[in-house]
Each structure stands twice: as C-alpha cells, then as structure tokens.
Amino acid sequence: MKINKKILISFLSCIISFLSFSEELLLKNAKIHTATERGTLENSDVLIRDGVILRIGKNLVSSRAKEKDLSGKVISPGFIAPQTQLGIVEIELVPETRDDRSDIYSAGLSIDSAFNASSTLIPYNLTGGITLSLTTPSSSGLFSGLTSVFSLSGSLEESLVISNIALSANISGGEDSMAAKILLLEDSLNLAAITDFGLSPFISKGEVQNAKSRNNQSNYYKIYESSLPEEVSYSARDLVALKKVVNREIPLVVKANRASHILALIDFAKRKNINLIIHGAKEGWRVSRQLAKAKIPVILQPIDNIPNSFNELGSRLDNAYLLNKSGVTILIGSHETHNAYLSRQGAGIAVSYGLPWEEALKGLTKNIADVFNLDKRGSIQPGYIADIVVWNGDPLEVTSFVEEAYLSGKAVPVRNRSMKLKDRYINQ
Amino acid sequence: MKKYLFMIFIGTFSFLTLSPEETKAFESTYEPNDSGDVFIEDARILTGTGKEILKGSILISSNKVKAIGESLSKPPGAKVIDANGKWVTPGIIDIHSHMGVYPAPSLRSSSDGNEATSPVTAHVWAEHSVWTQDPQMPLALKGGITTFHVLPGSANLIGGRGVTLKNIWSRTVQGMKFPGAPYTLKMACGENPKRVYGGRNSEPSTRMGNVAGYRKAWIRAQGYRNKLEEYKSKSEEAKELEYAPSRDLELETLVGVLEGEILIQNHCYRGEEMAVMLDIAKEFNYKVTAFHHAVEAYKVADILADNGVCAAMWADWWGFKHEAFDMVWENAAIVDQANSGTGCAIIHSDSAIGIQRLNQEAAKAMAAGNRAGFNILPSRAIKWITSNPAKALGIADKVGSLEAGKMADVVIWDGNPFSVYSKTEKVFVDGLLLYDKDNPSTPKATDFELGIINSQENRL
Structure with a gap:
C-alpha cells in the first residue's frame, strides 16, 4: 500500500509537469525579423513552448498550441x-x-x-x-x-x-x-588585482588596509601599483566589482x-x-x-x-x-x-x-x-527565450506601433498610464 | 529716405515716442541675392495650406513663389529642377529654438539664453546673444529648417524678447533677421521660475508667486502706457515745456504686448496654468499667441481653440520634470482636432537634435492621432511645422505655405517626409539653393567648423 502511494504520487507529478511544460503558443502568418543570419521571413510562424522558441517556419502546426493569426503584422525580437x-x-x-x-x-x-x-x-x-x-x-x-x-x-x-x-x-x-582619469582607472584595477578578499567580500575598511599593507610589504612593485591618490578610497564592495x-x-x-x-x-x-x-x-x-x-x-x-x-x-x-x-x-x-x-x-x-x-x-x-x-x-531562433514584439509595421519606422508583446512567451498587456490619460480626455 | 524712416516709425511701435534712430536699431539687413527663375517640376507637393498636389510644379521668380499648380508652363531661361515625383513641402519652421543662444559646443562662455538674475527681464533681447556661427544652424538647414524662432530661456517669468531668423549664413544677427517679423516676448509658467528664484529664497517660489509676478509686471506696464499716452495727448506747446517720459527698455516691451505689436510666446506645461494665463491676458487685455511645451494642451484643447491660441508641443518628450509627467502621444492631434478641427497645433523642438527632423516628430504625432481614431492626412499634419508656426510668429503672410507671393522657402525630400528614412535633398531659402545633397560644400559651414577636426578638414 505504501509503495502504491509512492507510485501514485510520482505518476501525478509526472502529469503535472507534463501539463505545465505543454503550454504552447503558435504565432502565425507574420513577417518575422529574426535578427539572425536568417534575416527576415515573410508570412511565417513561430512556435513557442513554455516560454522558449521551439520552431520558426512556414505552415507550422501543433495540436495543443493556442494559435494566433498575425497576418499583415510584423514580429521582431523585443528590443x-x-x-x-x-x-x-x-x-x-x-x-x-x-x-x-x-x-x-x-x-x-x-x-x-x-x-x-x-x-x-x-x-x-x-x-x-x-x-x-x-x-x-x-x-x-x-x-x-x-x-x-x-x-x-x-x-x-x-x-x-x-x-x-x-x-x-x-x-x-x-x-x-x-x-x-585613465591613470586612476589603471591604479584602481591594479589595486583590485592584488587585493585578496578570501571568501568574504564583506570586510571592514581596516581589513582592506591590512590587506593592502600585507601585499605592499611583499613586493615593491605591488606597493607602487596599489598606491592610490589620497582623495580616492574604495570600499571592499567597490574593489570586488573592479576585480571582476x-x-x-x-x-x-x-x-x-x-x-x-x-x-x-x-x-x-x-x-x-x-x-x-x-x-x-x-x-x-x-x-x-x-x-x-x-x-x-x-x-x-x-x-x-x-x-x-x-x-x-x-x-x-x-x-x-x-x-x-x-x-x-x-x-x-x-x-x-x-x-x-x-x-x-x-x-x-x-x-x-x-x-x-x-x-x-x-x-x-x-x-x-x-x-x-x-x-x-535578443533574437528569434529555436532555443531562445520568447521575448517577442508584434508591430503594425516596420519596427524602425516612427509611425509604427507595438500591438502585442510576449515576455518569455507570455502575453503582457501593452498598456500604460499615458494611454489612460488619452482615453480620459480624447472625447471630452 | 526721411519718408522711409517715418513709415517705419509709424509701422513699428507706434505707441512709443521713439526717434527714427531709436526705432531703427537692430533692424533686419537681410537681403537675398536674386534667385532668378527656378522651376521645380514633377513634384508631389504638400502646400502647407492643407492641400496636396499629386503632380505639380512650382515657379520661383526673384526669391518669391510666383505660381504653383498642376499645369504650369516652364518659362524660358528658368533653372529647371526635376523632382522626379518626390515630395515637396514649404520650408520647415521651428517656433522654439535656442540655436545661437545655447550654441554647440555647449560652453559656459557662449551659454547666453537665460538672464537668470531677476524674474522679470523684459528688457533683454535674445538676438543680442545670438552667436551666428553656431554649427547647429547648418545641421538644422539639412533638416529642412528655413526659419526658426530664438527665445530666451525659461528661468524667468518674463524672459525677454524673442527673434525670428532665417536659417542662412551671416556674419551678423541683423543679417539673419526675418524682415518684417514682429517681435515676441517669452513668458514662462510653472516649475522653472519658481525653482530658480525659490532656490535663492526669493520671489517667486510658488506658482501663486509666479502669477503675482506676471500681474505686477503688467500693472507697471499699464502705468507706463498711461504716462506715454498722457504725454502724447498734450498740445505741441505743452510738449515743448516738458521732457517726454524717459525710455524704459523693460516697459517698452511690455507695452508693445499690450498694444498687440509684440506676440506672447508662453512656456507652459500644465492645463490649469494655461487657463490661468489666459485669464491674466484677459485681465490686462493682451493676447497669448502660443503656449510652448504644452504637454497638457490636450486637457484644455477646446479652451485653447475657443481663445484662438496655438499650442506648440513635442511628439513624445516627458518625465524630465513633474509638470511634464502627463504626456500623451496624441497631444498634437487632439489640439488639432479640437472644436471641429479649428485648433492650432504646432510641433516644436527646443532641441538641436529635434530641430533636424521636425518632420519625423510630426509623423509620430500624426500616426498617434490616427491610431486614436482621427483621420489626419499628411497635407494637414505638415501645417504643424509650416503654416501654423508661421501664424503664431506673425509671418504667415510671408512664409509657411507654398502660395504665389510668398518667400520661396522650399524643401525637396528624398521620400515621404513622414518617415524615419526620408531626408532632405534640396533646401531653398528665398529661392536660393542653400543645401543640395549632391553638393558637399553645402550647407555653408560656419566659421567654427573650418579646420576644426584637423587643419585640413572641416567638420561637416
């Protein structure tokens, strides 16, 4: 009985994960600017599964995808x-x-x-x-x-x-x-290079000073490199960023x-x-x-x-x-x-x-x-995250507008405060 | 000659007891060379009057448009320009520019646009700050700008006189001044004056302080006008017994507004502030010609139309300050369409970047309007950057549309001007070809640009 229960649970979780992975969206008949070597595809489709682009091409079909006809529309990667x-x-x-x-x-x-x-x-x-x-x-x-x-x-x-x-x-x-400024860029990177934080970047200023002087003692060149002008001081956090x-x-x-x-x-x-x-x-x-x-x-x-x-x-x-x-x-x-x-x-x-x-x-x-x-x-190709924008025309043209947007394959409302202000006043 | 001076004396600032010499100071000396006859054919013309001619010609003769239409005959000897079906518009006019007073490079030494030392500086004139060799001007010419209006900045409640210039190379500002253009006066609502002076713990530090400041200034102007009128009404003998009221540069300008000879150009973002400014204008019996940066004009579009006031707007600038927070893309369209299409919408730049493509800014505003359900054609939207700014600058009888008798300021575009991809191909100012994309020595480089990158190269 105990075993059966385990089997049942894993069976159910399989179904759940299958269901959650099976969310598909098929955008059809659009002009697709892929931003890849494939360039622009006329009258083509994009199939998205679980937020990721699965396929791009003509006459794509999927039995479980929600379909959306975008005839006359233009698709680009989100900018x-x-x-x-x-x-x-x-x-x-x-x-x-x-x-x-x-x-x-x-x-x-x-x-x-x-x-x-x-x-x-x-x-x-x-x-x-x-x-x-x-x-x-x-x-x-x-x-x-x-x-x-x-x-x-x-x-x-x-x-x-x-x-x-x-x-x-x-x-x-x-x-x-x-x-x-270029000298200071260089000196700052040099200091970061010789600063050893061990495991924790969250050390006190005094510890940085100690670290500096330890390094300074070990090597004249390092002393030379790590001497910053008096006005300049970095916290450990700053040095960690510089070290990256x-x-x-x-x-x-x-x-x-x-x-x-x-x-x-x-x-x-x-x-x-x-x-x-x-x-x-x-x-x-x-x-x-x-x-x-x-x-x-x-x-x-x-x-x-x-x-x-x-x-x-x-x-x-x-x-x-x-x-x-x-x-x-x-x-x-x-x-x-x-x-x-x-x-x-x-x-x-x-x-x-x-x-x-x-x-x-x-x-x-x-x-x-x-x-x-x-x-x-950043581009529309299989395996890529489906951040996609649907336009009523050429995305670079000043007279074009975004009609729909998908972030990780999910439709998000294309609506802002400015539009609400417009709606309030346009017909008054 | 004497008669000529007398006529100027009568024609300009008739309310003042100025001598002819005083009146003549800083007059325009602009006189274009004779353009001869120029014939532009096979053009798709947006006339600036609201019409579109799909295939027409324009005849320019001695700097003026002589004729425009579908079946003009080519006069012998005319210089013929085949537009090859391309779009032609009137020269573009920017009603809000600081070129010359905030030139490039942006240096403290030539940053001369704001006399931010007192909230009312009606006595300063923007033209006295203009650096004629500002490299932004030829860039704007390449964008089709043939006329631009230079204003003082907006630090002050009343910032000083603005000046309308033709976009031509000249050693002197007088050589650029638009002949016969009325003077303008810059006023500013809202955040800027109260921030500048409030920050110094002086008046104004609030919007109500702003309004008190305008009203106090107009009351002083009324007093000065009464003094002038009283003196003027005296007999010749009485006049001989006393001095004329002494000149007051500040009040002369304000009285010029009360007399309707100087046009108010009012920086004002918020709807309720525009309504307040209109009431001040009624209180003192003057007219606001245009609100500039009118981000909230759409909220009061009907009020503006009722009062015959233009709104000069950006297509999409917003958010740089609180009073610019309520921007809508449809602003210009709503103003334009107010009260059955009787509104006066203008697209302006206030920017050396934006002035190079007011056509694109108008395109954005038109497209937004049409998306919201209006039906605004290019033939109408082009007015936002041609005839409407001309009207608000008091020069609509001279420029802003392609009609017989007007100055021949004409732009030929390489495509639909309401597109990001289109550029100007040829720009004529008074019939003279000042920019030609096929002639790399146009537009004429400013002095500043000569040999500035290295001694052999010019900037452009």
Whole structure:
C-alpha cells in the first residue's frame, strides 16, 4: 500500500509537469525579423513552448498550441535598452524619485534592490518595443556602478534577469585631465588585482588596509601599483566589482567620444587585458579600424550628431554606418531614459545614412545580447527565450506601433498610464 | 529716405515716442541675392495650406513663389529642377529654438539664453546673444529648417524678447533677421521660475508667486502706457515745456504686448496654468499667441481653440520634470482636432537634435492621432511645422505655405517626409539653393567648423 502511494504520487507529478511544460503558443502568418543570419521571413510562424522558441517556419502546426493569426503584422525580437536608468528614475528633476546615484559607493554600486518594477517608465517603454533593460547607475565619479538586466514585465518579484553584468566608467567631464582619469582607472584595477578578499567580500575598511599593507610589504612593485591618490578610497564592495573586471568576468563600459580618447582606451584595455565596451563613441568613425581590430564594441546614440563639446566635434549621422562597415559591433541606444524606446528612431536614422536595415535591428537586439552575454536572448531562433514584439509595421519606422508583446512567451498587456490619460480626455 | 524712416516709425511701435534712430536699431539687413527663375517640376507637393498636389510644379521668380499648380508652363531661361515625383513641402519652421543662444559646443562662455538674475527681464533681447556661427544652424538647414524662432530661456517669468531668423549664413544677427517679423516676448509658467528664484529664497517660489509676478509686471506696464499716452495727448506747446517720459527698455516691451505689436510666446506645461494665463491676458487685455511645451494642451484643447491660441508641443518628450509627467502621444492631434478641427497645433523642438527632423516628430504625432481614431492626412499634419508656426510668429503672410507671393522657402525630400528614412535633398531659402545633397560644400559651414577636426578638414 505504501509503495502504491509512492507510485501514485510520482505518476501525478509526472502529469503535472507534463501539463505545465505543454503550454504552447503558435504565432502565425507574420513577417518575422529574426535578427539572425536568417534575416527576415515573410508570412511565417513561430512556435513557442513554455516560454522558449521551439520552431520558426512556414505552415507550422501543433495540436495543443493556442494559435494566433498575425497576418499583415510584423514580429521582431523585443528590443534591449543598453545603459538606461529604467526602473531607478521616475522624474529626472525630482531627486527623491531617483535611485541612480551614490556618493558612498562607486564601482560597487549595484542597483538591484532599488529597481522599481512599477515605475511608469516600464510599461511605457514596453509599449515602445523594449522588453529588457540594462539598467545602469549614473553616479558622476570615475565609476558609475554596476549594470543589471531587468525584464520590463512589471513583475514585482521576477523582473531581475541577471545581476551586475558590467561596470560603467566615465572619463569625460569634470576638471581633471583625461590622462589622470585613465591613470586612476589603471591604479584602481591594479589595486583590485592584488587585493585578496578570501571568501568574504564583506570586510571592514581596516581589513582592506591590512590587506593592502600585507601585499605592499611583499613586493615593491605591488606597493607602487596599489598606491592610490589620497582623495580616492574604495570600499571592499567597490574593489570586488573592479576585480571582476580584472578577471574578465564582466566588461568595463567607458563613456568616451573623442577619437584620441578612444585610442587611449583601446591601448589601456590591451595592456590590462580587460573586456572594454565604448559608450558614446561619437568620433568612433575616425578610429573604426582600430576598434574593429581590437574587437571592441560600441554603444551608440545615432540620433545625436551635435558637436556638444570639444570631445565630440566629429559627431556625424553616418557614424553607425561607418563603424559597422569597418566591422565594429554596434549597439544602439537612446540618449534619454524616459524614451529609451526611441533607440529605434535612431536606428532608423542610421539606416537612412547607410546602415543596412538588418544590422540596425541587430544593434537594438542581438548585438546587445551577445556583447553582454545575455544567454538565449535578443533574437528569434529555436532555443531562445520568447521575448517577442508584434508591430503594425516596420519596427524602425516612427509611425509604427507595438500591438502585442510576449515576455518569455507570455502575453503582457501593452498598456500604460499615458494611454489612460488619452482615453480620459480624447472625447471630452 | 526721411519718408522711409517715418513709415517705419509709424509701422513699428507706434505707441512709443521713439526717434527714427531709436526705432531703427537692430533692424533686419537681410537681403537675398536674386534667385532668378527656378522651376521645380514633377513634384508631389504638400502646400502647407492643407492641400496636396499629386503632380505639380512650382515657379520661383526673384526669391518669391510666383505660381504653383498642376499645369504650369516652364518659362524660358528658368533653372529647371526635376523632382522626379518626390515630395515637396514649404520650408520647415521651428517656433522654439535656442540655436545661437545655447550654441554647440555647449560652453559656459557662449551659454547666453537665460538672464537668470531677476524674474522679470523684459528688457533683454535674445538676438543680442545670438552667436551666428553656431554649427547647429547648418545641421538644422539639412533638416529642412528655413526659419526658426530664438527665445530666451525659461528661468524667468518674463524672459525677454524673442527673434525670428532665417536659417542662412551671416556674419551678423541683423543679417539673419526675418524682415518684417514682429517681435515676441517669452513668458514662462510653472516649475522653472519658481525653482530658480525659490532656490535663492526669493520671489517667486510658488506658482501663486509666479502669477503675482506676471500681474505686477503688467500693472507697471499699464502705468507706463498711461504716462506715454498722457504725454502724447498734450498740445505741441505743452510738449515743448516738458521732457517726454524717459525710455524704459523693460516697459517698452511690455507695452508693445499690450498694444498687440509684440506676440506672447508662453512656456507652459500644465492645463490649469494655461487657463490661468489666459485669464491674466484677459485681465490686462493682451493676447497669448502660443503656449510652448504644452504637454497638457490636450486637457484644455477646446479652451485653447475657443481663445484662438496655438499650442506648440513635442511628439513624445516627458518625465524630465513633474509638470511634464502627463504626456500623451496624441497631444498634437487632439489640439488639432479640437472644436471641429479649428485648433492650432504646432510641433516644436527646443532641441538641436529635434530641430533636424521636425518632420519625423510630426509623423509620430500624426500616426498617434490616427491610431486614436482621427483621420489626419499628411497635407494637414505638415501645417504643424509650416503654416501654423508661421501664424503664431506673425509671418504667415510671408512664409509657411507654398502660395504665389510668398518667400520661396522650399524643401525637396528624398521620400515621404513622414518617415524615419526620408531626408532632405534640396533646401531653398528665398529661392536660393542653400543645401543640395549632391553638393558637399553645402550647407555653408560656419566659421567654427573650418579646420576644426584637423587643419585640413572641416567638420561637416
């Protein structure tokens, strides 16, 4: 009797798991932009099982799938917003609505606990086609902090996708020489490299000092390397983040625009053997050959061609085109968080200046996933997570709209506060 | 010559007892070269009057549109431009720009847009801050901008006079000034003035402080006007016995508004604030010509239409401050369609990035409106960036539409202007081809851009 009960339980759990695994969705007859080498497929179907893309092709059938006819509609991967403050800023000029800065922590600032899945910016940007955000703090020092990846599902408990995947730094602005900032970048990484935390990163400042002096005594070179300027101090948490860069566990994203600054950073990355991503790169086209050779990707805001400082006098609208032509991997973002989704307008403009359309789409999706190691994201192919957006037309065209969105294969409402305001007033 | 001066004296600021010299200060010196005859044929024309001509021609003669229509005959000797079926629109007009007063590069040394030292600075004129070699201007020309209106910033309740410029290269601001355009006055509602002055613990620090500030200024203006009128009404003998009231730069501008000769351009985001500003205008008997950055115009669209006030809006900017929190994509469409389509919607930029593609911003706003159930055609939406801003700047008799007698500001696009993929191919200002995509030496680079990347290269 006892055994029978066990068998019964395992039989039932088999059925339960079979049922829960069998949720299928079949999107039919759409134009599918895959953001892969397969390019765009006309009048095709996507079969999704349990949130993952199972098959793509024509005339797919499944006996148990819920079918949805999307004739005349366009499907793209959900766009990924690189380097935004989505979820950590509500109103830019209202400091108490901002969680994107810290004076206490620098490199070690991880913003996961501050992320507000109920921010109005989240459903709004989902309405614009963004499904994932690489949310990044924007502290003004040399290091802004750590990037984490969030889904725009609005779920209080399940928005965080991957934590602390990149470290951001900024070498422009302020009074200090750019050279001093590169030196400080180097000294900071050196210090992190020789700091041994053992098992626990949560050690006191005194312990860091001890660790420093232990190392200092052992080797003159290390003393030299680990001496930071007096004004600079890092907490253990900051050093742990820096160490991840040193160990090539995460990339370092550095904001830089001037061609000569970009070259200096390429050289720096090579010397320190780190993974570098350039953010901004307004004069990137002038050093595209060097960027391509060093395999350094760039995050661009292609809409911004204003020579806003003496570090970006060479800004131009065909920057994305020229970089792509030289073999540089381009990631396309927006210059503002509230309208992070307008990265698609920038992508469209880049296309009008010569960037191939499929490359522009990859710049909004696949390239971002690849560069930041977002596993199984950013394109429509079998085995990939079904973050999918349905459009009424060309996703890069300013007159197109999102009609439906699926996050991990689950339909999410395409509805935001702005729409409710419109409904209240449009017929008054 | 004397007669000429006298006419200007009568025509401009007739309320003031200014000498001809005083009146003539900072006059436009813009005089385009003769364009000769230019004939643009086989064009799909959005006229800016609400019409679309599917296959038509435009004849330009000596800087003016001479004729437009489906079956014009080519005059002998005219320079012929075959548009090959491409779209043609009037030159685009941006009613809200800070080019020249907040130029690029953005440096403290040329950041001259806000005289944020006192909440009422009606005595300052934006044109006196304009750096004519701002590289943002030729970028805007490539985006089809032929006329733009430069305003002081919004730190102040009353920020000073704005100026309307033609988008041409000139050594002097007078050389860019739009001939015959009325002056404007910038006012600002809401957060900015109260933040700037409240932050210094001075008035205004609240919205009610803002409103008191406007009203106090208009009361002073009324007093000054009474003084001027009293002097003017005196006999010649009496006038000889006393001095004319001394000039007051600040109040001259405010009286210019009360006399209807200077147009109010009012930065105002919130619906209830717009309604309050309209009541102030009634209290002091002046007119608000346009609300700018009117993020909540859709909430009061019928009130704006009833009062004949235009709203200048972005397609989708929001969230940078609290008063910009209630943005809707349908804003421009709702304003446009208010009271049976009698609203006056304008898409503006306030941005050196946005000014390069007001066509795309209008496209977004049009598409959002149509998705919400309106039926707004490109022939109507183009007015948001051409004839409507022209109207709100008081220059609709000269630009903003392609009609006989108007300045020949014309844009030829390489595709549907309501698309992200379309760019301008040719931009004419007063019949002169100032940007031609096939001519790399256009638009003319500013002085700043010469040899700026390296000594051999120019920026553009």
